[in-house]
Amino acid sequence: MKKLLNDPGDLVAESLRGLDRAHPELRVDHENRILYRADAPVAGKVGLLSGGGSGHEPAHGGFIGPGMLDAVCAGEVFTSPVPDQMAEATKNIDGGVGVLHLVWNYTGDVMNFDMAAELAAAETDTRVEAVVMNDDVAVEDSLFTAGRRGTGAAIAVEKIVGAAAEQGRNLTELADLARRVNENSRSMGMALTSCTVPAKGSPTFDLPDDEIEIGIGIHGEPGRRRVPLAPAHDIAQMLVDPVLADRDFTGGDGVLVFVNGMGATPMLELYLMYGEIAALLDKAGVVPARTLVGPYVTSLDMAGCSVSITKLDDEMIRLWDAPVATAGLRWGM
Amino acid sequence: MKKLLNDPGDLVAESLRGLDRAHPELRVDHENRILYRADAPVAGKVGLLSGGGSGHEPAHGGFIGPGMLDAVCAGEVFTSPVPDQMAEATKNIDGGVGVLHLVWNYTGDVMNFDMAAELAAAETDTRVEAVVMNDDVAVEDSLFTAGRRGTGAAIAVEKIVGAAAEQGRNLTELADLARRVNENSRSMGMALTSCTVPAKGSPTFDLPDDEIEIGIGIHGEPGRRRVPLAPAHDIAQMLVDPVLADRDFTGGDGVLVFVNGMGATPMLELYLMYGEIAALLDKAGVVPARTLVGPYVTSLDMAGCSVSITKLDDEMIRLWDAPVATAGLRWGM
Amino acid sequence: MAGVDVETLQRWLRGFAASVAEQRDALTALDAAIGDADHGANMHRGMTAVTEAVTATPPADPTALLKQTATVLIRSVGGASGPLYGTLFLRMASATGGETVLEPATFAKALRAGLEGVISRGKAELGDKTMVDALAPALDALDASLAEGGSLATALHAASEAADAGRDATTPMIARKGRASYLGDRSAGHQDPGATSAALLVAAAAAAVSGDG
Amino acid sequence: MAGVDVETLQRWLRGFAASVAEQRDALTALDAAIGDADHGANMHRGMTAVTEAVTATPPADPTALLKQTATVLIRSVGGASGPLYGTLFLRMASATGGETVLEPATFAKALRAGLEGVISRGKAELGDKTMVDALAPALDALDASLAEGGSLATALHAASEAADAGRDATTPMIARKGRASYLGDRSAGHQDPGATSAALLVAAAAAAVSGDG
Ligand SMILES: Nc1ncnc2c1ncn2[C@@H]1O[C@H](COP(=O)(O)OP(=O)(O)O)[C@@H](O)[C@H]1O
Ligand SMILES: Nc1ncnc2c1ncn2[C@@H]1O[C@H](COP(=O)(O)OP(=O)(O)O)[C@@H](O)[C@H]1O
Ligand SMILES: [Mg+2]
Numbered sequence A, B: 001m002k003k004l005l006n007d008p009g010d011l012v013a014e015s016l017r018g019l020d021r022a023h024p025e026l027r028v029d030h031e032n033r034i035l036y037r038a039d040a041p042v043a044g045k046v047g048l049l050s051g052g053g054s055g056h057e058p059a060h061g062g063f064i065g066p067g068m069l070d071a072v073c074a075g076e077v078f079t080s081p082v083p084d085q086m087a088e089a090t091k092n093i094d095g096g097v098g099v100l101h102l103v104w105n106y107t108g109d110v111m112n113f114d115m116a117a118e119l120a121a122a123e124t125d126t127r128v129e130a131v132v133m134n135d136d137v138a139v140e141d142s143l144f145t146a147g148r149r150g151t152g153a154a155i156a157v158e159k160i161v162g163a164a165a166e167q168g169r170n171l172t173e174l175a176d177l178a179r180r181v182n183e184n185s186r187s188m189g190m191a192l193t194s195c196t197v198p199a200k201g202s203p204t205f206d207l208p209d210d211e212i213e214i215g216i217g218i219h220g221e222p223g224r225r226r227v228p229l230a231p232a233h234d235i236a237q238m239l240v241d242p243v244l245a246d247r248d249f250t251g252g253d254g255v256l257v258f259v260n261g262m263g264a265t266p267m268l269e270l271y272l273m274y275g276e277i278a279a280l281l282d283k284a285g286v287v288p289a290r291t292l293v294g295p296y297v298t299s300l301d302m303a304g305c306s307v308s309i310t311k312l313d314d315e316m317i318r319l320w321d322a323p324v325a326t327a328g329l330r331w332g333m
Numbered sequence C, D: 001m002a003g004v005d006v007e008t009l010q011r012w013l014r015g016f017a018a019s020v021a022e023q024r025d026a027l028t029a030l031d032a033a034i035g036d037a038d039h040g041a042n043m044h045r046g047m048t049a050v051t052e053a054v055t056a057t058p059p060a061d062p063t064a065l066l067k068q069t070a071t072v073l074i075r076s077v078g079g080a081s082g083p084l085y086g087t088l089f090l091r092m093a094s095a096t097g098g099e100t101v102l103e104p105a106t107f108a109k110a111l112r113a114g115l116e117g118v119i120s121r122g123k124a125e126l127g128d129k130t131m132v133d134a135l136a137p138a139l140d141a142l143d144a145s146l147a148e149g150g151s152l153a154t155a156l157h158a159a160s161e162a163a164d165a166g167r168d169a170t171t172p173m174i175a176r177k178g179r180a181s182y183l184g185d186r187s188a189g190h191q192d193p194g195a196t197s198a199a200l201l202v203a204a205a206a207a208a209v210s211g212d213g
């Protein structure tokens, strides 16, 4: 394993120290591993909390700031944070009008956020709502399974709801909006190579040089199937087809297309993939109204990409375009 | 070789097509492989032109926009663009007060930009000045060599000079400023793994699992020495020491510290490296006034990092902080 | 030995911590195949923290010890296993009501309450390829052996055998809960990591009560 | 054959294009060791474009052909080799003044002008481990052989041998120009890619003039 670190056990703590120094506009509670907007709590604004395992940078800490999240709890690499973190963060970002938990749908994250909400309810009178984000069409969804993973749609949810929170909307409205953006989003990912979890020290899965995994998750979970290495054009098809098969994205005010790099994919390739994906969307009558291309929800050093599509309406477009100032997404301010 | 592409020969052209669609705020001349600010030429403003081989994304196209570059010429992967491209771009970004070429110091880039300036001089009456950026302390600098490579300092030069150009400063002032920022900058890089040039299809250099290269360039050029894999703390020292040995960075208004990812390095690791580097700077009495951490000048899928330090003065800090709206760097607008 | 006192419980937890430490890489390898390669690290982090806490402030009675264990696990593990194992011990603590020595039947009831906590927290059913597939048969065997008049040591040995069998039975299953469920059919053919750590937990209990833990 | 006409020059360029195509991976491998792994791709892209251009619009005379070659190389190659090889042909064109058949001495003088162009563009000296280390001895051998009364074919064969020797001599050198110079001492022990392609260029000239190209 070749990585820029000292002891794998100290990776998250040491990385947070560097991030803290690099971003004076954030406040970092190192003991609890919570990252805050420096001016949290913002009085009269609903506090937005997310978080999850580390290893997805710039998610989650890169999306804290005006127009997006108020705080994020960081877990160990690929391990959900613990209830105490979320309970503490909830307390500290409550500007008097409640806190919305934006939870990525993983068993661990959901349980830990649930327990945090229980703790918060027992200890404070902060109103807490939680919305679970689950957009990954690679995963079979049923009452009897853990359901779909939360992947790229979180960026759309956090950005759009973040802008709405900044406008002063109330907790119920924001939770409804979060659910609406989530329900309008679908994602699908693939890996050229596995990531290597530092504590393990070797790749999570072995992938021969001439094979790729389709339908992987962002924690190095293997995908739904393994296929021969293919040209970008065919890979784009393998990602776009299941997304479009799952939901109608035609018409209306167009879609947000988010082509995400898994961590070790050059932008040169990501832009090429975006070109292939956009051409397939053209053919299907789906209109990209907004685009985001880059490594935003990564899986350590995995090579590969995912595509997330969100059906937009007028309001969502305005909220997407609204000013945001985070380390990972910034415009208008 | 595992990459998201179709034919390696079409990689640059197809990637530019995707980038064009993803960034409506750019105008792309696909025949000449030139990327422009959509509103270029800006009347009364000195045009800023840079460019180089592809494979360094977001450099160079990601730094086009208000407050930074006006145009960029894209070469093949790791191959400087050709004079016709720069001559054409020069013509089209001249807002009537001249064009500044910001050239990364590589033999090919320098010769091709020189020939472009000769062409431009023969064909138009555009005033052209060129500043060569050469900040890499890994390289021996003498009258008899090609001198130091241009690496991370370009981001500081392009950002600071871009802001000054937006304020309406004239060509000579901007060229002087560019030289000043460049002279105040030093960089040093390292690789955990080699990149793979698509047209070659295999890694440029072989690096055993327990060795790293110190002093690499951004084109997969091997470094000055090969050492055993070391903890991040020691690697930080191997990068910071030669930079500080080459120039005094103490005192004054502090420095810009830019920790750059080479393409396949997770942000989790880059932030940890920044923490190590900042601690070493503390010890040396060097004060980070501004910080930039991320993959900005990449080398395809190379894992590793570089550090660039720029001594700042009051004016340079103001210009660094000024609004910029590019795909790669954005704030204040 | 008539019942389970705080020393026995400590032996159990230390024994579990030791086998987790020993099996850490194996647990992670199982999780790499159908999950995210961290179950060994998670359980090891948690049980190291439990051992340290128990050493630093030794709890007075079984209830306090179980509660402390639950709290430390919930605070230090994260992921799916943290809340689940945490809930297991939390419910056990609630079921012991401050007694200093737990009767075998009380211990069994506490474990049953713990399992119910796991099920209500995680919504897994038998056959979903989770820790429940090791724990549920183990507690059934425990109850059956005690009902037949077996000693707690005998009953826990039966439980441990049943846990091992339950763990082995997860291999052909298709996961319907947790991260392995994302793989669909591809989850079949791999032993569940959580069922594997759960079997270690039951084995450690048997060893602790027999005095050889 | 008395001199070099446009057909001979075309044979030369096509022959060079063919050997670059054949040696493409070898040139890239040399460049990977001390550069950026693109010299084969660069030269191949350039010479493919030259061949296509010459086929599409066959130039009327040597000057036009050399000028077209220069322009196409400068427009299509980039990097260091594009301007350098481009300048070589551009200066050759200037030195041929519209003649339809170049006398051996004129051809030699044109090549010398080309080399001087390379040197003034790239500032490399003998021993800097560049294409100059193959070209300069080649042209010295060419002049010497012609001065001794040798035919152009004989003289170009001597030149080709000298180019090969010059290329081989780059191996122990420490690079002082181009990308290989970044490696410092580590550049020693590797043959220079540009000197290697330059030796192919001279060999192709010898073959073209001998009629076996
Ligand atoms: N809903 C659930 N109910 C019971 N056990 C579960 C559930 N989800 C996951 N598990 C157990 O947790 C184990 C994985 O734990 P771990 O790897 O530590 O957490 P994570 O999946 O968050 O990485 C699985 O092997 C399984 O036995
Ligand atoms: N200043 C120079 N003068 C003469 N030849 C040079 C000079 N710099 C580089 N070269 C030649 O160019 C070759 C490299 O060409 P190429 O790989 O195509 O360009 P780049 O170095 O831009 O990638 C070197 O091997 C060397 O022979
Ligand atoms: Mg996990």
Ligand SMILES: [Mg+2]
Pocket (backbone or CB within 6 Å): B078, B079, B080, B108, D036, D038, D079, D080
């Ligand atoms: Mg090159």
Ligand SMILES: [Mg+2]
Pocket (backbone or CB within 6 Å): C031, C035, C036, C037, C038, C039, C079, C179
């Ligand atoms: Mg796991």
Ligand SMILES: [Mg+2]
Pocket (backbone or CB within 6 Å): D031, D035, D036, D037, D038, D039, D079, D179
């Ligand atoms: Mg080269």
